[in-house]
Amino acid sequence: MDFALTEEQVLFRKQIVDFAHKRLNEGVVERDEASTFDRAGFMACAELGLLGLPVPEQYGGLGLDVVSCMVAMEALGYGAADQGLAFAVNTQLWTCELPILKFGTEAQKQRYLPKLVTGELIGGHATSEPGSGSDAFAMQTKAVEDGDHWVINGSKTFITNAPIADVLIIFASTATGEKRGFGGGLSAFLVDMDTPGVSVGRPLHKMGLRTSPTAEVTLDEVRVPATAMLGRKGGGAAIFNSEMEWERSCLFACHLGAMERQLERCVTYAQERVQFGQPIGNYQAVSHRIANMKLRVEMARPMLYKVGWLKDRGERAVLEAAIAKLYVSEAYVQSSLDAVAIHGGYGYMAEYEMERMLRDSVGSVLYSGTSDIQRNLIARWLGL
Ligand SMILES: Cc1cc2nc3c(=O)[nH]c(=O)nc-3n(C[C@H](O)[C@H](O)[C@H](O)COP(=O)(O)OP(=O)(O)OC[C@H]3O[C@@H](n4cnc5c(N)ncnc54)[C@H](O)[C@@H]3O)c2cc1C
Known part of the structure; x- marks a missing residue:
């Protein structure tokens, strides 16, 4: 190695x-x-x-x-x-x-x-809908073939970049009859945002990651040519799963970087902040919190990079990506809570960054599949 x-x-x-x-x-x-x-x-x-x-x-x-x-x-x-x-x-x-x-x-x-x-x-992508989040394959957005075009109807929510996007990959059901589920006819379409019938709702106000715009997207009789289909008809699930492997590794590598900065900030603060006549880092309650933050960073890194290593060898890494995503997101939230605690009242104040990092971190246990969904995925791989 x-x-x-x-x-x-x-x-x-x-x-x-x-x-x-x-x-x-x-x-x-x-x-x-x-x-x-x-x-x-x-x-x-x-x-x-x-x-x-x-x-x-x-x-x-x-x-x-x-x-x-x-x-x-x-x-x-x-x-x-x-x-x-x-x-x-x-x-x-x-x-x-x-x-x-x-x-x-x-x-x-x-x-x-x-x-x-x-x-x-x-650009961005749109799978989530008001009635289907974790259960993405229950989506109601439908695309119906009409000659050499597809007509898409439905509504999407929580779509990152939607207010500023020029193009979104829209996932829609192209299933006919009762066919549903993983192999059941989800397809992906490249939809230009200026296509008639596409409308973006007002930006959603979020707990964190507020500088990243998010909105609902409505598709009302949106006609796109057959050439707008990404991949093959019914191939949406494979595209979605491929995306998730990348997102669960690379986006969460970004979160790992944030955890490293947070750790350094906490070490510096614990060295400089004096209470009861000595730096607070001398108190085990504080130094052990920081030691745990370091532990999380060191555990997160190999989990994440194993996904990259497997993918570079041309192998699938569905299980490893789920494990890494689950671990990093929960570690990020826990370390963000610790960072606020270490900074005391200053940790709660906007100018000290720690409160923003905490708010930013919470989304990570939700997007790219919630923690529960990652645990379901891991359990399934174990045969449960
Ligand atoms: C900041 C942010 C950005 C996002 N960006 C996008 C985007 O760009 N495009 C997009 O399509 N979506 C996006 N999403 C949506 C995100 O993918 C969904 O929020 C997520 O998949 C969860 O769906 P939901 O919110 O409908 O929750 P639900 O699926 O309703 O889940 C609610 C709760 O039930 C639990 N639960 C549900 N089903 C199960 C089960 N089978 N077993 C155990 N527990 C279960 C969940 O874990 C959760 O705790 C974004 C979300 C956030 C927060």
Whole structure:
């Protein structure tokens, strides 16, 4: 086993951290309060190549392997105080660009990837609906074939990037009759947001990740050509599962980076904050909390990178991605609670970042499948 990063990975990591400090962090408290998306920061991420990490050079990307993508995302999470912006970047990469890259036709790749990589287009994906979240295969959105077109009707909710998106991958049922479930006729469509019948609701006000815009999307008699279908008819479940492997590893590598920054901040604070005549880090109640935070970071890293390693070998990593996602998200929330406790009253105040990190972290146990759903998945792999 070789745990060392390559020289290129180390350099890229440093470049991203420096970039994030310089370009992404100013004004984050105000943006969080106003729920404002940092479009300029997003474009700066594109300029650095972050929006094209896994995309081959022929479409304008960097063509990196999975582990290198994870290193980059860990660096972004570590450097960027604006986790909402990092979330928007991740959403575009793993739920829009990757599916196009893996399942798209050459024409679809040519049409979308170069502009997504430069940030000229913003994308995302839409599976969740008011009545179907965890039970994604119960979705009511339907696509019906009409000559050489499909007509889509339905409504989606909690859609990241929707208020700023140019294109969304919309999942819809193309099943006929009673056929449902995993193999039961979910399909994915590339839907341009200016297509007649597509409407985006007002942005949803969230607990955390407020700088990442989220909204409902309604599809009313949306007509798209047959060429808008991504992958094959009924192939939506496979696309969704492939996306989730990437998202559960790379997005959560970003969260790992945030946990590392949080840990460093707590160590510094525990060294500097004096109560009862000595630094609070001298009290075991505080130092053990920090030791537990360190433990979580060290456990999270190999779990995540194992997913990247497997994927780079061309292997599936459904189980490993579920394990990593579950562990990292719950560790992130617990460490965020610890970080607030270590900072005392200051931890509760907006300018100290810890309260924002706690709010940001909570979403991670919900999106990409809740913790319960990951446990169900793991149990199923164990034959239960
Ligand atoms: C910040 C954020 C961004 C998001 N972005 C997107 C996006 O871009 N696109 C998109 O499509 N969706 C997005 N989502 C939606 C997300 O995928 C769903 O919230 C998630 O899948 C859970 O669905 P739900 O909210 O309907 O909860 P439900 O499925 O209703 O679950 C409610 C509770 O019941 C539990 N539960 C449900 N079924 C089971 C079961 N079988 N066994 C055990 N427990 C169960 C859940 O774990 C949970 O605790 C986002 C969500 C958040 C918070």
